Amino acid sequence: MFDPSSLRPLYAPDSIAIVGASNNAQKFGGRPIKYMGDTGYGGKIYPVHPRETEIQGHRVYSDVREIGAPVDLALIAVPGPSVLEAANACAEAGVGAAVVIASGFAETGDAQGAMWQDELVALSRRSGMRILGPNCMGTASMLTGAITTFATVFEFYTLRPGGIAMASQSGAMGAHLLVLAAQRGLGSHSMITSGNECDVDVAQCIGYLANDPTVSVIACYLEGCKNPDALIESLEMARRNGKPVVALKVGATDIGAEAAGTHTAALAGSDAVFDAVLKEGGVHRARNLDEMLLVASACSAGKYPNGKRLGIVTISGGGGVMAADAAVDNGLEVPAMPEHAQKKLKALMPFAAVRNPVDTTAQVSSNFALLATNLEVMLDEGDCDALVIFLAYVALSPRVWANLSEILFKFRERYPDALVVCTGMYKREDAAALEERGYLVVEDLTNGVAMVAVLERFARHFERPARAIQTTTLPAPADIPGALNESAALALLGAAGVPVLPTRVVTTAAEAAAAAQALGGALAVKLLSADIAHKSDIGGVKLGVEGPEAAAAAFEAVIAAAKRSAPNAKIDGAVIAPMVSGGVETILGVVMDPVFGPAVMLGLGGVFAEILDDVVIRRAPVDEQGATAMVEALRGKMLLQGARGSEPSDVPALIAAIVALSQFAYVNRERISGVDINPFLVRPAGQGAVALDALIVPRNE
C-alpha cells in the first residue's frame, strides 16, 4: 500500500516557490503568479530569480535554498537542461513537491532525455521530494487558488470552486477539460496534469483525492498506466470512501492503442485488461469528454438512489415515452404507480396520464402545486428511488420560474435526500439555485435518465465488500518445460485443479490398444505433432473408436495420414482420450498484460467468442466472487444457466475452474505467456466440467 498523503503539497500547498519566475505574465514563469493574483491564493508566493528583486509585487529570492521558510510546492519553470540543477536545489531546500513543466525528457525517445528523467526519479527516491512531470502542464487548485499551470484557461474563464477533482496524463487534455468545466459552470476542486509521470502519477492522485473530504468525484483522462498496483489500491480507497471515479481512457481500439504507443512514454496496456481493471474498480468509463463531465457533474451533488425504480413526471407525453425508453435502455425500472396513488393523482389532474410516466400536460404550468403533489406521491406511495422531471423550456419564463422555484425549493426541504433530476431548460442562475439545493440539473432528458442509472451503479459499487484478501493458499508454481504438447498441457492444468480429460500419449499401436483397454468406452485418437496444425483436415483424428483393436488400427491410420501429407513433420505419437459430449462449450484462457500481468478470459463456445466477441476478462487471481461476476457478464450467459429448452449447466464447476486457472496463471506469471483451453466443456448441472484440449505457451517461446 502506498501512502497518498505525501501528495498534499501538490494539492494544498501553504507556500509556493516559482523557480524561473518572470515579471512577464505571458511567460511560463510569469503566468501562474498572475493567475494566483486573480484567484486570491492565500498562501505564500516565493518567486526565485537570480537577478530580479521584485516580481509581480512579490519579493524575489535568488535561490530556493535562501527562502528560509518551509516551501510546500515548487514550480520549476526553467528549460529542460536547467531542470536537474533546480530540482536538486529544491530537494536541498526541503521542498515537499516539485512541478517540472519542461519537455525534453523520456518523451523524446533519445538517450539524453531518458537519462535526465532517470536522474529526476533517483532524486525523488533519495530525497522524498515528490516530482510531478516532467513534460506536464502543472496543477490548479480551485479551492485554494494555488496555480502552477501556464494553461491560458485562466485568461478566459474563472473556475467555480466545487467538488470535481480532475487529473490528466495529457497536459493539452487537462487544460481543455478545465475550459470545458469552466464553460459548463461546473464546481471544480482541482486539476493535475502528470505528463511523463517520473514520480507522481494519476493512479496515486486518485488515492489522494479518495481521501480528501472536499472531493465529491474524481474525473481522469488516461492514456496508460505505469503503476497498476497503485491504480487498483486507489480505486479501492475511492470505493471505501464513496468517491465515484469517472475516466476517459483513450486507446480503446487497436488503432487507438497504436497511436498511443507512438505518443507517450507511458506503456499503453492492452485495453481489454485495462478495461477489466477499471470495471472491477467501479470506474465509469466515459466515451468522450462530454460524457465525462456530464457524469462528474451528476456525481457532484452527492445524491445517490437506493435502487432502480424511477419516477418520471413530464409536461409532454412524448417526453414521458422518451424517458421511459431511456430508463429501460439504462437498466432502470419504471414501476406503475399503485392503484390508490393513480386514483389520487387522477382526482387532482383529470387530464393527466398517471401511471408512470406521469404526464401532467402543460396545464400544470398554471398550478405547480400539482407537480409537488405528484412528486410526493411518487416517493411516498410509489416507492420510487429517484425522480426525473421534464418541463421542456417553460422554466425560462420568469413568471413560471417564480412559481416553480417556490414549489421546488419547498419540496426539497421535505425530501432533502431524494435524487431528483430536473431536465429541460433553465436559465443558468436558476439551474445554479436548484443545484445549490441538491437537485441535479441536466438539459437533455435522456441524459438525465442515464445519470440516474450511473449513480445507481456507483451506489451499488460503494456497498460491495472489499475484494477478499486471498485466503486460500495459492498452488506452488509449476515446472514448465520449454514446449508442451496438448497432453502435457492438460496434465499441468489438471494438477493445478482445472478438470481435464484423462488422456494417454501413445507411440505404438500396442500402446494404443493398451490405453483403449484402460480407458474403455468410445475414444478419440488424435495425432500428436506440434508441426501439424489442422489435424482433422489431413485425417489425423479418428472419433468414436471402441476397443483395443480399433484403437491400434486408428493409431496406424493417423500416423500414416501424417506421413502422407506432411513427410517432414516431427510426429510424437498420438493422444487417446475418452469421447465426451453433452454440455456447453466454453473457452478459457490466460493473457499476460504488459501492464497488469496475468488475466483470465472466459468466452462462450467458438462462435460466440470469435464472431460475437462475447468474452470477459479479469485480472488474475480471481476468487469465486470474481469468477461468478465473469459468468454473469457474458451476454450469452443464458446458455449456461439453461436457455429455453436447454438444461442448466454445471456453473459451479466452471467457476471453480476459472479460479484454479487464474491461480495457475498468477503463480506461473513469470513462466508462461498464455494459455488456451478450447473447448472447456461445461456439462449439465451436477456433472462437472472438463477441458478437452489445451495449449500452454511458455514464457520464452
Next chain:
Amino acid sequence: MFDPSSLRPLYAPDSIAIVGASNNAQKFGGRPIKYMGDTGYGGKIYPVHPRETEIQGHRVYSDVREIGAPVDLALIAVPGPSVLEAANACAEAGVGAAVVIASGFAETGDAQGAMWQDELVALSRRSGMRILGPNCMGTASMLTGAITTFATVFEFYTLRPGGIAMASQSGAMGAHLLVLAAQRGLGSHSMITSGNECDVDVAQCIGYLANDPTVSVIACYLEGCKNPDALIESLEMARRNGKPVVALKVGATDIGAEAAGTHTAALAGSDAVFDAVLKEGGVHRARNLDEMLLVASACSAGKYPNGKRLGIVTISGGGGVMAADAAVDNGLEVPAMPEHAQKKLKALMPFAAVRNPVDTTAQVSSNFALLATNLEVMLDEGDCDALVIFLAYVALSPRVWANLSEILFKFRERYPDALVVCTGMYKREDAAALEERGYLVVEDLTNGVAMVAVLERFARHFERPARAIQTTTLPAPADIPGALNESAALALLGAAGVPVLPTRVVTTAAEAAAAAQALGGALAVKLLSADIAHKSDIGGVKLGVEGPEAAAAAFEAVIAAAKRSAPNAKIDGAVIAPMVSGGVETILGVVMDPVFGPAVMLGLGGVFAEILDDVVIRRAPVDEQGATAMVEALRGKMLLQGARGSEPSDVPALIAAIVALSQFAYVNRERISGVDINPFLVRPAGQGAVALDALIVPRNE
C-alpha cells in the same frame, strides 16, 4: 403516390388569416401576430374577429369569407366547440390550408371529440383544404417569418434562418426543439407540429421538404405513423433529392411503446418494424434530442465525404488517439499517410507524429501555415475523404484566431468541397464564420468524428438505386384453412417457393412403412398433434429410423407414448421426414405489423436469435437486394459466410427463401397473422437450404 405540393400554403404562405385574432399578445390568437411583427413576415396578415376593427395594427375582417383576396393559410385560434364552424368558413373562402390548435378532439378518447375530428377529416377531403392538427402547436417558417404557433420560444429567442427543417407530432417537443435550435444558434428552415394528424401528417411533410430546394436536412420527432405509404414514399423522395432525414422516434422499448399507447391517438406501431422502415429509408435514428440536432447541424453544411478514409490533425497526441478510437467505433478508416507524405510532413515538423493521426503538438500555434500544409498533404497525397481538426481551446485566444482564421479561410478557397470538421472550442461568432465557409464546427472531438461517419452513411444512401419496383409476378394468394398442422404449413410454404423438407403424414403403421419405403434413408418419425407441445419430452419423436419395419414400429411407439402421457389429446397421426443434418440453423418468420403490415424476420440459430436478439426485420415484400441486406445486417453473419474452420453456407438459397417467404407474406397479408420457420437449415454452399419445421397462424385464429 401523393402530391406533397398541396402543403405549400403551410410552409410558404403569401397570406395568413388569424381566426380568433386578439390584441392581447399573450393570447393564442394574439401571439402569432406579435411574433410575425418581430420576424418581419412579408406576406399579408388578415386578423378575423367579429367585433374588433384593428388588431395589432392590422385591419380586421369580421369573417374569413369577407377578406376578398386569396388566403393561403388560416390559423384557427378558437376553442374546440367553435372550430368546425370556423373551418367550414375557411373552406368556403378557398383557404389553402388551416391550422387547428384547439384540443378536445380524438385525443380525448370520447365520442364527441372523435366525431368532431371525423368532421374535420370529411371537410378536408370534400374541400381540398389541408388541415394541420387539431391539438397541435402550429407552424413557424424561419425563412419567410410566417408564424402560426403560440410557442413562447419567440419571446426568448430569435431563430436564425437556415436549412434545418423540423417536424414534430408532439407540440411540446416541437416547441422544445425550437428552443434548443435557437440556443445552439442553428440555421432553421421551419417547424411544423402535427398533433392529431387528422389530415396533414409528418410523413407528408417529409415529402414536401424533400422537394424544397431551401431545405438541407429534415429532422423529425415521431411517436407513431398513420400513413405508412406516405412515409415510405417521402423517404424515397428525400433519398432521390439528397436530403438527409434524422428522426427521433420514441417508444423504442416495450415500456416506451406502452406509454405511447396511452398518450397519443396515433397508432404506435411495433418498434422493430418501424425501425426497419426507417433504416431502409436511410433515416438516421437519433437516441435523443441532442443527437438529433447534432446530426441536423452536421448535415446543414451540405458537405459529404466520398468514402470512409479519415484524416485527423490534432495539437494533442491524446486527442489523436481519442479521434482514432472514435473513427474505428464508427466504422471509419484512419489510413496511414503514404511514406513520401510522412517524410514531407516530418521535414516540416520534426517534433510531430505524422502517420495519421497527425499530432502537430502545441507548437503549431506559432505557425499555422504548417496546419494548412498538413491538411493539403492529407487530401492530396493521403487520399483522405474527410478531415477532422482538433485544436482544443487555443482558438479562443484572439491572437491565435487572427492567424488561424486567415489560414483556414484561405485553405477553404483551394478546397471548397472537402468535408472538414473543426472540433474543440471556438467563440460563437468565429464558429459562425467557419460555418459560413462550409466548415463543420462540433465542440466535442468524438462527436465530430461520429458526424463524418453519419454523413458518409447518408452519402451512400443517396447513391443507392431506388427500391426496385416489383417486376417478378407475385404468387397468387394461398388457400389457407382455419388451422394448419406442421405438415400442411410446410406444404403451403413449399408451394410458395420456400424449400421445405418432403414430409408424409401417416395415420397407420402400414402407411408409415410405405412412406419409409418411398422416402428412403434415415428418417424422423414425429407425433402429429396440435394438443401436445413438447413432443420429444414424452417420447413422441423417434430419430434415425431406417426401413419400413422400423418406421412402422416407430409409428406405434409415438402413438402409444402420446396415449400414455396425454390420453385426452387429439392425435392426427405422425409425420415422417428424412433426417437432414449439416448446415447452419436459421429462423425465418413473418410478423404482421399493425401499421406497416407484413414483415419478414431472419435470425441465426435458436441461441443467436433468442439469447442475443440477433434478428433482422424488413417490410415485405423484399427483393434479392433487400434479402441480401438482411443477411449482411446479422451480427453473426460470419457463421453463414464461413467462420474460422467452418465452410460457407448456401447464402443464395437463403436469400431466395427470404424473398419467397416475403412474397407469401405479402400476398396473404389478409389471411395470416404470422409465420415461424424454425429451424430453416442453410446447407453448405451449393447444397441449398431447407425448412425443417413450420408454423402458420391464420388471421382469425
